Every structure is written in structure tokens, then in C-alpha cells.
Amino acid sequence: xxxxxxxxxxxxxxxxxxxxxxxxxxxxxxxxxxxxxxxxxxxxxxxxxxxxxxxxxxxxxxxxxxxxxxxxxxxxxxxxxxxxxxxxxxxxxxxxxxxxxxxxx
Numbered sequence: 001x002x003x004x005x006x007x008x009x010x011x012x013x014x015x016x017x018x019x020x021x022x023x024x025x026x027x028x029x030x031x032x033x034x035x036x037x038x039x040x041x042x043x044x045x046x047x048x049x050x051x052x053x054x055x056x057x058x059x060x061x062x063x064x065x066x067x068x069x070x071x072x073x074x075x076x077x078x079x080x081x082x083x084x085x086x087x088x089x090x091x092x093x094x095x096x097x098x099x100x101x102x103x104x105x
Contacts, residue, residue: 019059019060019063019065020065020089022055022056022059023052023056024046024048024052024053024056025056025059025060026093027046027048028042028046028053028056028057028060028066028080029060029065029066029082029086029089029090029093031045031046032066032080032081032082032086033082033090035081036069036079036080036081037079037080037081038077038078038079038080039053039054039057039078039079039080042057042080057080060086061080064083064085064086065082065083065085065086065089066080066081066082066083066086067080067081067082067083068080069081
């Protein structure tokens with residue numbers, strides 16, 4: 001492999017880890033995989049503090065992986081769902097699962 005290709009690969013992985021490397025990122029995406037969820041529903045399902053959930057969702061949203069939708073109800077309802085960019089990353093999850101089944105079980 002070309003050394004320049006190695007450098008590009010490492011830089012790409014570094015950027016990916018900045019997006020998905022947080023403690024809760026994979027769990028949040030796992031919850032959203034089945035469909036949109038409300039903020040409080042995510043918090044309950046994951047057993048995560050409000051601040052940690054908010055920080056993780058803001059990071060995922062800022063990176064275009066999750067979209068936040070405000071529903072004008074009383075009180076206001078906020079839902080989160082995976083964007084097409086986030087759905088595209090699911091292939092990586094599947095590969096990680098296969099690697100895990102082979103090497104970690």
C-alpha cells in the first residue's frame with residue numbers, strides 16, 4: 001500500500017472517531033436504527049443522563065448523522081432520527097459486528 005494512502009486512511013479514521021468515538025454514540029444510533037425516538041424515550045432506554053444525551057445528540061447532529069425535529073405540541077416534542085449519512089454508516093456497524101463475532105466471542 002502507498003504510504004500516502006496509509007496517511008489518508010489514518011486521517012479519515014481520526015475524523016470518524018471524532019464523530020462516533022463518544023461513549024454513547026453507538027448506543028444512540030442503535031436506538032434510532034429502528035426509527036425516530038423522542039429525547040426522553042432515548043434517555044430512558046439508554047439509562048443516560050440528560051446532559052450526556054444532549055451533548056452526544058448535538059455532536060451527532062452537528063456532523064449530519066442525526067436530525068432533530070421539533071414537533072409543535074404543548075409541551076414541545078423533540079424527535080431524533082438517523083439521516084441518510086448515518087444510515088450509510090450502518091454498513092460499518094455490520095462489519096464491526098461480524099468482526100466481533102469472529103474475534104470477541
